Amino acid sequence: MSDIAISIKGLYKIFGKRPKKMVEYVKDGMSKADLLDKHNHVLGLKDINIDIPAHKISVIMGLSGSGKSTLIRHINRLIEPTSGNIDVYGKDVLSMSKVELREFRRHQTSMVFQKFGLHVHKTVAENVAYGLVIQGISLDQAKKDSHKWLERVGLDGFEDYYPAQLSGGMQQRVGLARALATDADILLMDEAFSALDPLIRADMQDILLDLQQDLHKTIVFITHDLDEALRIGDSIAILRDGEVIQQGNPQDIILKPDDDYIVDFIQEINRGRVINIKSIMNKGKTVEGPSFHQSSVLENVLTAVVDSDNHAANVVDDNNEIIGSIHLQEIATAIAKPAVKSNININYK
Amino acid sequence: MIDILGEFPAMKIGELREFKKSIDGSFSEFTGEYGEAIEGFFDPLLWFLVWFEKLLLATPWPIILLIVGSLAWAGSRSIKIASGAILAFIAIGYFGMWEDTMSTLAIVSVATLICIFIGIPMGILMARSKYAQTLVTPLLDIMQTIPAFVYLIPVVMLLGIGKVPGLIAVCIYALPPVVRLTNLGIRLVSKEALEAADAFGASYSQRLFGVQIPLALPNIFAGINQTIMMALSMVVIASMIGVAGLGVPVLRSISNQYLALGLLNGLAIVALAIIFDRVTQEYGKRLQKHRHGDHS
Numbered sequence: 195m196s197d198i199a200i201s202i203k204g205l206y207k208i209f210g211k212r213p214k215k216m217v218e219y220v221k222d223g224m225s226k227a228d229l230l231d232k233h234n235h236v237l238g239l240k241d242i243n244i245d246i247p248a249h250k251i252s253v254i255m256g257l258s259g260s261g262k263s264t265l266i267r268h269i270n271r272l273i274e275p276t277s278g279n280i281d282v283y284g285k286d287v288l289s290m291s292k293v294e295l296r297e298f299r300r301h302q303t304s305m306v307f308q309k310f311g312l313h314v315h316k317t318v319a320e321n322v323a324y325g326l327v328i329q330g331i332s333l334d335q336a337k338k339d340s341h342k343w344l345e346r347v348g349l350d351g352f353e354d355y356y357p358a359q360l361s362g363g364m365q366q367r368v369g370l371a372r373a374l375a376t377d378a379d380i381l382l383m384d385e386a387f388s389a390l391d392p393l394i395r396a397d398m399q400d401i402l403l404d405l406q407q408d409l410h411k412t413i414v415f416i417t418h419d420l421d422e423a424l425r426i427g428d429s430i431a432i433l434r435d436g437e438v439i440q441q442g443n444p445q446d447i448i449l450k451p452d453d454d455y456i457v458d459f460i461q462e463i464n465r466g467r468v469i470n471i472k473s474i475m476n477k478g479k480t481v482e483g484p485s486f487h488q489s490s491v492l493e494n495v496l497t498a499v500v501d502s503d504n505h506a507a508n509v510v511d512d513n514n515e516i517i518g519s520i521h522l523q524e525i526a527t528a529i530a531k532p533a534v535k536s537n538i539n540i541n542y543k
Numbered sequence: 544m545i546d547i548l549g550e551f552p553a554m555k556i557g558e559l560r561e562f563k564k565s566i567d568g569s570f571s572e573f574t575g576e577y578g579e580a581i582e583g584f585f586d587p588l589l590w591f592l593v594w595f596e597k598l599l600l601a602t603p604w605p606i607i608l609l610i611v612g613s614l615a616w617a618g619s620r621s622i623k624i625a626s627g628a629i630l631a632f633i634a635i636g637y638f639g640m641w642e643d644t645m646s647t648l649a650i651v652s653v654a655t656l657i658c659i660f661i662g663i664p665m666g667i668l669m670a671r672s673k674y675a676q677t678l679v680t681p682l683l684d685i686m687q688t689i690p691a692f693v694y695l696i697p698v699v700m701l702l703g704i705g706k707v708p709g710l711i712a713v714c715i716y717a718l719p720p721v722v723r724l725t726n727l728g729i730r731l732v733s734k735e736a737l738e739a740a741d742a743f744g745a746s747y748s749q750r751l752f753g754v755q756i757p758l759a760l761p762n763i764f765a766g767i768n769q770t771i772m773m774a775l776s777m778v779v780i781a782s783m784i785g786v787a788g789l790g791v792p793v794l795r796s797i798s799n800q801y802l803a804l805g806l807l808n809g810l811a812i813v814a815l816a817i818i819f820d821r822v823t824q825e826y827g828k829r830l831q832k833h834r835h836g837d838h839s
């Protein structure tokens with residue numbers, strides 16, 4: 195396992211007048227709905243335990259109101275928890291003084307927002323330089339230092355434009371460049387691409403993945419879009435009503451959903467295009483037949499497997515060594531949608 | 544029985560007289576004790592006002608015209624407004640109102656400056672704390688609605704008749720808009736913009752001067768514009784307690800029924816108001832321009 199960047203333990207957040215008291219009720223099992231009805235408090239987060247690995251993209255997913263924004267804002271303490279612990283590289287974020295917290299935000303975390311959060315009175319270059327200016331660097335120097343990030347997101351030549359003169363996708367590229375410019379290791383992205391059109395969104399995902407190849411940042415990425423989560427996430431945690439209900443690598447979540455809520459979530463995805471052969475192979479066994487790289491998705495091997503004599507294929511790793519094998523039957527099972535437990539009438543399309 | 548319904552059960556006349564007397568008495572005492580100290584406190588203000596008025600009066604008229612024209616141009620970037628301002632001042636001079644206009648300009652400028660220096664920090668404080676807002680809002684309401692003559696009484700009792708009490712009266716009346724709109728402007732700054740500042744570790748002052756004030760500036764400017772207008776509208780009342788300027792001839796015209804004199808001076812005040820208003824409004828619009836997408 196790689197090292198842990200952010201470790202969240204027993205985190206609770208309750209919105210309302212007397213949150214500390216309400217934590218006791220929630221710990222005794224009171225639901226979000228009851229807490230709201232009986233005590234007029236909103237349960238934001240409930241007993242969150244997550245370890246976020248360094249230099250990976252960790253996705254947090256959930257429907258609207260499930261507590262995603264609340265959770266990510268705890269990492270840089272834009273929101274104070276009701277109880278629990280948050281460590282970032284071994285440092286307790288909650289015990290930081292005001293000044294320490296400011297320094298922490300200036301150098302160790304940066305953030306990209308759903309509605310961009312740009313400063314409309316500043317030019318593109320000034321926006322990108324913002325984090326550095328806050329660190330105390332002069333505006334001129336900060337503009338110079340941050341210029342490469344502006345180029346990196348493809349906005350060279352737009353330095354003197356104002357945000358209002360740019361399209362949404364371009365504005366978010368400014369937001370991304372601004373976040374990268376401070377060289378912070380941790381990048382917090384709260385539905386950063388959700389406000390964009392599908393095509394532009396795919397563009398932005400490409401830019402992010404491309405950057406990540408070089409930069410190896412610790413990225414916490416929030417989305418309510420499963421396709422996006424699968425595309426960029428190294429791991430995924432799913433939130434419902436303020437609780438983490440499953441976390442793991444994307445393949446695990448698709449193949450072994452823990453409950454109906456998640457089954458619902460993954461209903462609509464194209465499984466053949468998402469599930470890779472490594473995650474369903476029989477380890478160690480070898481068969482007569484074609485070989486495929488472990489990261490190939492089912493859709494791409496299906497024809498070859500059907501055509502082969504044994505209806506089977508081998509799975510090879512990066513060194514072209516066989517690590518296992520798959521049969522047609524396993525592929526078919528994996529592609530079939532999992533049944534919704536509460537709704538046995540499966541609709542095969 | 545019927546009696547009590549017929550007439551309001553008011554305080555007895557004697558009691559009422561005593562009540563009023565005791566208030567007047569204690570305020571007189573206060574005046575006697577602290578009047579001089581308070582006057583001393585305002586001395587630098589008086590000195591500044593007199594100095595500025597003298598400066599305007601001593602400056603040759605072509606230079607004033609030049610300054611008026613270029614300030615109007617700098618603010619509005621409009622030839623129409625700048626030349627209109629110059630023409631208005633030429634007319635004012637031609638009809639013999641130059642000196643009174645300079646005096647009025649002096650007091651309005653100084654009053655506006657004072658309002659800005661007091662009002663913007665007050666507005667910032669109100670935006671920062673709910674407590675300050677609930678405390679200051681009714682005060683501003685009173686300042687704007689109470690008839691000017693009522694607060695002139697204690698001011699005059701305290702400081703006598705002259706420029707400083709006039710200036711104070713103008714400021715009391717003209718201060719509220721800049722306070723209100725500074726408060727409003729800061730409160731209207733988007734949560735996203737502020738959250739971004741926080742997330743990057745901005746300190747309180749980096750937040751205030753880097754984000755809140757610049758984003759609130761168009762509103763603050765609208766407040767300054769209204770403050771100037773209200774200061775101008777106090778010119779006549781201020782002249783009742785010894786402030787020189789365009790208000791003096793207006794007062795004289797009322798008591799002597801000089802229609803033309805009153806009209807001319809009244810129109811001069813209107814002209815000043817229009818010039819100030821157009822120039823500051825255009826400037827405010829320019830401040831906002833790049834926020835709405837057109838290329839600049």
Ligand SMILES: Nc1ncnc2c1ncn2[C@@H]1O[C@H](COP(=O)(O)OP(=O)(O)OP(=O)(O)O)[C@@H](O)[C@H]1O
Nearest residue numbers: 209236237238256257258259260261262263264265
């Ligand atoms: N300041 C607040 N006061 C009271 N309740 C709040 C507050 N902020 C969030 N909540 C509540 O906490 C819950 C989680 O909100 P949160 O914004 O984290 O959801 P989200 O998953 O980010 O949703 P979305 O996809 O709509 O952004 C919601 O029920 C919300 O109403």
Ligand SMILES: [Mg+2]
Nearest residue numbers: 262263264385
């Ligand atoms: Mg959210």
